[in-house]
Amino acid sequence: MSAPPVRQWLVQSAGRIEAALGPSRLERLVLPPLLERPGKESEFCAVQLDDGSVGLSYTLLDGTLQALHAGAATAPGTPATDLVAGYAAGDGAARAIGLATINALTRRLYERAGFRPDDGVDSFGSLDLGPGDRLGMVGHFGPLIRQARSLGIDVVVLELRADLVREEPGLVVTLDPHRLAGCNKIVSTSTLLLNDTFEQVACHWRHAQAVALVGPSAGCPPDALFAAGVSAVGSAWIVDVDAFLARVAGGTPWGEASRKVTITPQRYPGFDQLLLAAR
Missing domain, CATH: 3.30.390 (Enolase-like; domain 1)
Structure with missing residues (x-):
């Protein structure tokens, strides 16, 4: 079943x-x-x-x-x-x-x-990127694309916006989720939990070596995510509630009022x- x-x-x-x-x-x-x-x-x-x-x-x-x-x-x-x-x-x-x-x-x-949860190691959801990796991104993480390219890592970005589609040496921005199949490591926005695309996309990362789902929306129990092939979940851990909520209301950086955390199956009870x- x-x-x-x-x-x-x-x-x-x-x-x-x-x-x-x-x-x-x-x-x-x-x-x-x-x-x-x-x-x-x-x-x-x-x-x-x-x-x-x-x-x-x-x-x-x-x-x-x-x-x-x-x-x-x-x-x-x-x-x-x-x-x-x-x-x-x-x-x-x-x-x-x-x-x-x-x-x-x-x-x-x-x-x-x-x-x-453990403190987050990096913005890639602890994917431990290295030479020879091919990184898939679900969502357009501009700074992460630049970081990966600076490491010499080829990147495939799955997007919903047709105006962002392009292809150049080392970078593919596509609307086709099948292009993720050639990526051994994947980082995905947690927006998949809101727009009815999680299962649609997850079937294309089943053979990846590592999959990180990241973003403040991913503060949920991760069991079903792990069962679907996610290997790490990165989210925000609020440290100072009053300061944090004031910054949300003001649209200002959260700073020390929160920290990034990562949960993996190995460290999750x-x-x-x-x-x-x-x-």
Whole structure:
């Protein structure tokens, strides 16, 4: 029997966290400002639950942030289960809030279980790039492309935007996911968790030596991601909640209010074990 889609598994895992630790409610939803040219820190919303846990989600897909600012936000006190349901079946705004809620519930689980992810080593999700590697990218990571090319590594970028497509020595930007098959290492944006493309893309990295899924939206339980061939999950770990949320609201760099972390199967106890440890 095939595994359920990642989205379905994440919704179920959120329900299991709630069942094990008790119900949570929304404390506040923090939105980044609407900017003409947003920086990286202005791309994510934050959900804080009533125990203080915070989760993040990307907001720049298909007018999601505009919809949130226009009133698609949710009132404090809303049950977390209601918000998670929006990730399962809602529009872009509901999905973003729902995934951020799942990520906040995951942080709650980690805290209760005493689990601390390892610090992130680099922006490539600890892929340990070297001579002879061919790097696949899902999403257009401009700085990472330049880093990889400076190391002499050929890069294949899978994009959704036709205007970015090009091909030159050492670099291919394509709309065709089949081109990933020739890459032995892959780094992917966690936006796949929001736009219904995770399974579609994952089938093309099954034979890769290493796959890193990275981004603040990837703060969820990673079990289903590992089962789909991901070898490392990189996300943000919030260190100072008040300072962090103030910076999200202001669209300013997060700085020391958060740090990058990486979870690998070798250093992850597993969702079931975390639930047992958290009780």
